[in-house]
Amino acid sequence: MKERLTPIEKINIASEFAKNFVQRWDLKAIQRKDGSYLSIKHPLTHDDILDHLKGEITLGAYVLNPDSMAHFTVMDADDETNFSGLIGVSMVLMARKIPSYIEESRRGGHLWMFFDPMDGWKARSLGNTIAEKFGVTCEVFPKQDKLGEGPGSLIRLPFGVHQKTGKRYGFIDRTGNPLAPTLLEQLKILSYPEKVQLSDVESYLPTKKPVNLPGNSIQEGSGTSWSQIKEKINIKDFIGQYVELRSSGGGAMGKCPFHDDTHNSFGVNEKGNYWHCFAGCGGGSVIDFYMKLKGVDFKTAVEDLRQWTK
Ligand SMILES: [Zn+2]
Structure with a gap:
């Protein structure tokens, strides 16, 4: 200058x-x-x-x-x-x-x-x-x-x-x-x-945060419950009960249960333990999936899912 x-x-x-x-x-x-x-x-x-x-x-x-x-x-x-x-x-x-x-x-x-x-x-x-x-x-x-x-x-x-x-x-x-x-x-x-x-x-610009990685999405307490659920529930097996999944790469793909899906927009990442809909339905942990699927709150989801960790 x-x-x-x-x-x-x-x-x-x-x-x-x-x-x-x-x-x-x-x-x-x-x-x-x-x-x-x-x-x-x-x-x-x-x-x-x-x-x-x-x-x-x-x-x-x-x-x-x-x-x-x-x-x-x-x-x-x-x-x-x-x-x-x-x-x-x-x-x-x-x-x-x-x-x-x-x-x-x-x-x-x-x-x-x-x-x-x-x-x-x-x-x-x-x-x-x-x-x-x-x-x-x-x-x-x-x-x-x-x-x-x-x-x-x-x-x-x-x-x-x-x-x-x-x-x-x-x-x-x-x-x-x-x-x-x-x-x-x-x-x-x-x-x-x-x-x-x-x-x-x-x-x-996306309308919402594209990948809701586990940990980011959990606002409430129950850290122990969350980590137990994360450790003990295999996300692919769990979601596989509700969605027909086909293995691909490090996870699986299928039709999204949250929108009228004509493609396989729904992905599960086994390593990261999260799911994601590429058409914009969101994503997150097994808890987020259960909340969305059943229309229940975080607390209820954790309580319901706890049986899966036994
Ligand atoms: Zn979707």
Whole structure:
């Protein structure tokens, strides 16, 4: 950044930039020389962001905020072929009036989509669905649906120096030219990015969480009962009483008992001990299955299923 800016101008630039890109101020991640990140339990400050923009340090940007919400989805292609694919995706999205931004990187590059904060799993699903639809192989951020123990995935905060190459990477337009002539001008554009309207991407968004992995779905207590049931009931045998299942891969497929299924939309994963309907009926543990099938609550399901664990 140019030194001719006044200190107040610099702080304004940092805080406007941070509005979209910084999800948490309670800790920071600093890029090491090998490109990896060191997470530091020390508050992030506007001065840190200015140091990042000046190239004195390089910060990582956490993708989920402490409430597991996301302001953006990033698709990260790490080779030229897939990066070209992302530029193609950006063009198609633009034709549908869905804004996205392309950033170069060490290898390949990133496609960024900004929106008003939404659940992390939706943001992730948006990227994954687009990648699949367009056949682009890339990593999608956020990498987690929801935060667990740690602060989750992070991506290099734009406009810094990549520690591994010593280079700065900017944003480009769809013809490969810089989005604006200077990084400062690009920074201003990205501080007020055009946002994706959720109504425009509804076709890319699931209506509910696609795979309800066991553990995620259990809200109530009875941890012991749940783990006993999980350990002792073979989900394939149990569901096999109600659904005609055919073995395939690590599980089995059949007609979904929850909708008028003309395909084999219903899958059981033996290893993960969960079921899932690909037509949108949901999924989950054996308890979720029983609740849905019998129309009973969690407590009743656990009580009824307990006999199966004996
Ligand atoms: Zn179904």
